[in-house]
Amino acid sequence: MKEAKQRSTCPVSTSLDLLGDKWTLLIIRDLVFGGKSTYGEFLQSAEKIATNILADRLTLLETQGMLTKVVAPDKKSKFIYRLTEKGIDTVPILVTLLLWGVKHGPTVIDPGLLKEIQTEPAAAIEKYQRLVREKALLPLE
Amino acid sequence: MKEAKQRSTCPVSTSLDLLGDKWTLLIIRDLVFGGKSTYGEFLQSAEKIATNILADRLTLLETQGMLTKVVAPDKKSKFIYRLTEKGIDTVPILVTLLLWGVKHGPTVIDPGLLKEIQTEPAAAIEKYQRLVREKALLPLE
DNA sequence: ATATTTACTTGCAATTTGCAAGTCAAAGGT
């Protein structure tokens, strides 16, 4: 599993030490914008993450305090993953990546969401952070 | 070299297709905040990128239109790398990564720069984008 | 002429990724 070493004291570098790969931020995207919260749901995303990579990243994110794992109230064999405040703090990163992707790549995105994020990025960030925070407090799905 | 495929049409995903690794954004950081612009200067950064990885990422960034390569006016054996507008558009990503790193990791950063970025992120982003843009128009160093 | 600088390449070993298949406990169906 690994992935612990800090390459330097630069804050950009330390962020990339944890978030700088092709999958980690996609899992967080699914949690924030995809309404997903279980292993099986993450597997279904369009990018088709491999099962071993997903398991690796989930335990990594958990050990790094980005998310918590809890058994589903309706099913003891199911787990629900929720972002911690540390994880919720990555929403601005997701949003800036989204805006750059929209501008420079061939992408498809819900027009309503795009307009919301483009016109008032700061407000949109706060809104989705609030939504995911509230969801974490619900009586569990 | 590789690195071309688009995994999905999600803008977050397409951004990560190009920027989602441990080194690419560090090179851009050096260009924006480090005042660096040559192969040798990138090699000197604290994270100690390997020479083959650096060469790979530079050609990748060049083919993707993120930066341009031009011979130095004073030395024909030296090249100067400059960000394109597409590359300059990644500054908001760098800044959000920086702010997350400052908040959640043990990092060291110039207090003046930090205060500037923390109090008025949008203004700071515009300022550094302008600075790197102006530098690209200078009579070359 | 010789040495040094600058920008890479090349040759592996080690690590990481990506499939495909297998395991295992808990639910659900009959």
Add this chain to the structure above:
DNA sequence: ACCTTTGACTTGCAAATTGCAAGTAAATAT
């Protein structure tokens, strides 16, 4: 009770990527 399905992982291995260390080659410098 027994069999099937669901959900969450593990395991085995080939392929791709990364990380050293060393080597190449064209310009400059001495």
